[in-house]
Amino acid sequence: MREDICTIPVSEVFEPKDGCPICRMRDTVETRMVEYIMGAAMMEPDVRMETNRRGFCEDHFRKMLGQKNRLSLALMLESRLIEIKEQVFDKKRLSFLTEEAGCFVCDKIQWGMERMLDTVCRLWVQEAEFRALFDEQPFLCLPHYEQLVSAAGKLKKRDRAAFCEAAAKVSGRYLLALKEDVSHYCKMYDYRNAGNNEDWGNSRDAVERTIQYLVARSVKDSR
Template identity: 40%
Template sequence: MKETIYTIPINDAYDIKCGCPICTIEKKLETESLEYVMGAAMMEPDVRLETNRLGFCEKHFDKMLTMKNRLSLALMLQSYLTDLIEEGLPEKSLLMTKKKYENISKKLSEATQNCFVCDRVNEKLGQYIRNVVYLWQSDSQFQAKTREQEYFCPKHLALLLEAAKKGVSKSNYSKFCEDHFNTSRKKLLSLLEDVTKFCNSYNYMFRDVPLGDANVAVERTIDFLNGREEKK
């Protein structure tokens, strides 16, 4: 089946030219997925089966707690707990076998290590990444736009380079890497400069050098590495 090409949302994110464009796409997908699951979808039996099976991670439970529709969340939790007790942690019975305990262990691992929202976001993001690679490969204007980005965060740079192994022709692969590496390198160098300035501020030889923006270099670097919006 032919994959949908998300040209418009990708170009919208690349037109902002502030921060990592893939982070912009991922944030949008996360908001959409949270709204989806906290909306009517939570009442749909198919979705409920999936939320019971996968559960949610700490980050997304916390985000759902800040959203409206507390009843919807409570109903989902009621169903999740019932399912976990009935299937995951049944009353001890003489009929239990090693095989059954293994199944319970598998189910518990699945429900506590996965997340319905993360899975949905990752699946859609994978499709977006393949589309970005396709756009770069087929459109020289998009290549120019790529070089105008502020940076690509490490997580998304890794995903792009991995997808390019399949999606970009052999003759273009080095150019694809160059376009993305050069953009990210500028950002890494400026972070390194600020972190070094911050480290030097502990050395009396540099006591007269003003810190300026480098006073939040540690926070800014950690935000960058985690794909979070930077502190100013």
């Protein structure tokens, strides 16, 4: 498999200034990987061997089902079942199910993200224009803020401290805004405010936005 299938130009991810840029990066890599595994990967024996061994998680099975080429998925499922039969039922190697448990797509996303997070840190240190772009982001969700701080561990001490401070500023200011919106949302349901016709402001979707900040995934109200 071409290693660059999991990488994208980092600066392009930051340009839209819409939501968490690292979530957008993750989503782009994920989409590429799902499209790849349902398409070109079918012709790569080494990939098929790995998917037979690793399989996929529930979430990525769902995304693969959303693709148009169900035959590709059926062929992968067929060879995965053959692998399980040989390892678990013919060789009596029940440990195969735990030792090889995982997801091919998740593994590749993690591989690509680790390298791109390193690139984010490097660009921040080397390019003033990128530092300005970084500071202008609406927010960094909490999980990706943590990952960026971890990735910054490879920087020189002075650069690491400055980068972590910048990341904390972007993520922390959004947390404060969320806290105000959630508090206002709760206040709107206080019986003491009934009939006051107070403005909801930005609080109507505060619950969804807070969950997204905490788990790095967009959620929809199921009501």
